[in-house]
Amino acid sequence: MTENTTRNRPKAIIVAGPPATGKTAVMLHVVQSLLRNEQKVAVVKVDCLETEDDKKYAELGVPVAIGLSNDICPDHFYAVNFEEMISWAEEKESQILVIETAGLCHRCAPGIDGVLTFCVVDCLSSIKTPQKAGPVVTTSDVVIVTKGDMVSQAEREVFKARIREINPKALITEANGLTGSGCEGLAAIVNQESPLQEISDSRLRYPMPTAICSYCMGEKRLGNKHQHGVVYKMDFNTRGGGLYA
Amino acid sequence: MLKEITILGGFQKNGEPEAVREVSIKVGQVYSIVGFTGSGKSQLINDIEQISQRDSISRRQILLDGNAPADNAMSRYEKNLVAHLSQNMNFILDMKVREFLIMHAGCRGFQEPDKKADEVIECANTFAGEAIKPGENLTRLSGGQSRSLMIADVAINGDSPVVLIDEVENAGIHRLKAMETLAAQQKIVLVVTHDPLLALLGEKRIVMGNGGMQRVLELASEEKSVRKMLEQMAGVIQTVQDQLRQGERVSVCSLM
Numbered sequence: 001m002t003e004n005t006t007r008n009r010p011k012a013i014i015v016a017g018p019p020a021t022g023k024t025a026v027m028l029h030v031v032q033s034l035l036r037n038e039q040k041v042a043v044v045k046v047d048c049l050e051t052e053d054d055k056k057y058a059e060l061g062v063p064v065a066i067g068l069s070n071d072i073c074p075d076h077f078y079a080v081n082f083e084e085m086i087s088w089a090e091e092k093e094s095q096i097l098v099i100e101t102a103g104l105c106h107r108c109a110p111g112i113d114g115v116l117t118f119c120v121v122d123c124l125s126s127i128k129t130p131q132k133a134g135p136v137v138t139t140s141d142v143v144i145v146t147k148g149d150m151v152s153q154a155e156r157e158v159f160k161a162r163i164r165e166i167n168p169k170a171l172i173t174e175a176n177g178l179t180g181s182g183c184e185g186l187a188a189i190v191n192q193e194s195p196l197q198e199i200s201d202s203r204l205r206y207p208m209p210t211a212i213c214s215y216c217m218g219e220k221r222l223g224n225k226h227q228h229g230v231v232y233k234m235d236f237n238t239r240g241g242g243l244y245a
Numbered sequence: 246m247l248k249e250i251t252i253l254g255g256f257q258k259n260g261e262p263e264a265v266r267e268v269s270i271k272v273g274q275v276y277s278i279v280g281f282t283g284s285g286k287s288q289l290i291n292d293i294e295q296i297s298q299r300d301s302i303s304r305r306q307i308l309l310d311g312n313a314p315a316d317n318a319m320s321r322y323e324k325n326l327v328a329h330l331s332q333n334m335n336f337i338l339d340m341k342v343r344e345f346l347i348m349h350a351g352c353r354g355f356q357e358p359d360k361k362a363d364e365v366i367e368c369a370n371t372f373a374g375e376a377i378k379p380g381e382n383l384t385r386l387s388g389g390q391s392r393s394l395m396i397a398d399v400a401i402n403g404d405s406p407v408v409l410i411d412e413v414e415n416a417g418i419h420r421l422k423a424m425e426t427l428a429a430q431q432k433i434v435l436v437v438t439h440d441p442l443l444a445l446l447g448e449k450r451i452v453m454g455n456g457g458m459q460r461v462l463e464l465a466s467e468e469k470s471v472r473k474m475l476e477q478m479a480g481v482i483q484t485v486q487d488q489l490r491q492g493e494r495v496s497v498c499s500l501m
Contacts (some may be wrong), residue, residue: 033301033302033414036302037300068337076338116303124337139402142319148329149329149331149333150333150337150399151336151338151392152327152333152336152395153329153330153395153398153399153403154336154345154346154349154395154398154399154402155336155337155338157349157352157353157402157403157404158338158345158348158349158352161352161353171319171322171324173323179287179289181287181291181294182291182294182295184291184295184300184301184302185294185295185299185318185321187300188295188298188300188318188321189319189322190319191300192317192318193320
């Protein structure tokens with residue numbers, strides 16, 4: 001790295017959460033609110049196979065980059081490319097970089113120490129067990145509950161109390177991806193962040209699993225003889241147990 | 246406990262300052278918010294909920310007991326200022342009524358959650374058309390029963406000082422009684438509505454237009470008479486509805 005100090009580092013915000021919870025819908029409103037406050041925003045969307053979310057962000061007139069991980073786990077792909085995303089945002093002279101991840105397997109979480117992390121969960125799919133969403137929920141700074149208009153106040157409060165049990169430190173709040181209610185407050189939270197520091201040695205908040213097996217690499221055939229690398233077999237005698245083959 | 250919220254006026258959609266510069270609402274008061282679709286009712290609610298500090302699109306400022314909250318968006322947001330009673334009329338959790346209410350009271354940290362649960366059911370039954378049984382499944386409740394239970398739960402188990410009621414349909418519940426219950430629990434009750442009877446339940450009403458608060462009107466004594474008449478008319482409609490449901494023929498006499 002050269003001693004180029006003319007570029008200003010952006011603030012960054014990582015947005016995670018299970019599929020179809022409303023991450024993009026909420027963030028579109030948050031970005032609009034940031035733009036109204038004359039902030040320069042750029043967006044990176046990491047997805048697996050295909051996405052049309054870039055068009056939605058592009059309609060707001062902000063620079064958008066799409067990362068498609070294809071055969072590779074999107075979370076690993078995200079971790080490998082994080083620094084480059086920041087450099088890209090610097091090139092675009094953005095003050096705020098929104099990184100929205102795909103949120104597929106619930107086993108990983110994209111949170112990074114020192115970087116504001118939002119997690120979006122919806123009342124309908126996880127009301128009984130927010131624990132299912134795993135480290136994405138437990139490592140986030142802000143847990144955003146969506147689709148609250150589909151359930152009662154009492155159910156929302158119980159849901160939020162359950163989230164509180166597994167993440168005692170987070171701000172747990174509600175937002176509506178359709179109407180945008182709650183999103184101006186989220187923008188205010190983003191706005192008060194400090195710009196990023198050096199990220200080269202910063203750490204993921206939660207380890208990503210070492211799921212390097214033949215299927216990660218595109219194998220299609222079933223059967224033991226096609227399984228190489230780290231192969232973990234279910235142990236049917238122990239609930240949730242397993243053995244490495 | 247919060248005693249009062251104050252809304253300081255911002256700007257309407259055309260960029261001009263809104264007409265009403267300051268409104269203070271105390272606990273125990275019921276205000277209605279009226280105006281055409283797109284007049285800015287939802288944004289006003291958003292501002293209250295987010296305790297906006299001139300950082301929303303309307304540039305309004307919300308004061309709690311006369312003071313601006315600490316200058317940190319996170320802590321501002323933590324307050325859960327507003328409980329919503331939206332148009333949704335069903336529970337989705339597959340649990341028994343009493344069991345769920347105990348769980349909710351437990352989440353709130355009440356010492357004797359089972360007593361709170363019984364209190365909620367008793368309260369809900371004062372305005373529900375048909376009695377709610379503690380052992381009934383939440384998802385099996387009728388629209389009116391669900392509604393009554395939601396309101397009673399917000400009144401007794403709820404944490405939020407402000408209760409927002411978004412268009413209570415007349416699903417056979419005693420709406421006036423429900424509002425009184427909330428106000429009696431020292432809540433600030435805001436009713437956003439297009440229904441004339443509900444709009445007149447508020448002791449004051451904020452009239453929205455063009456994205457701004459245009460006027461704040463106090464309920465005049467003649468308007469109380471109008472409310473009485475509307476209640477009677479609602480009663481007539483209710484009677485005809487019941488007659489139809491019971492398979493009876495309706496006649497002009499039943500409208501008199």
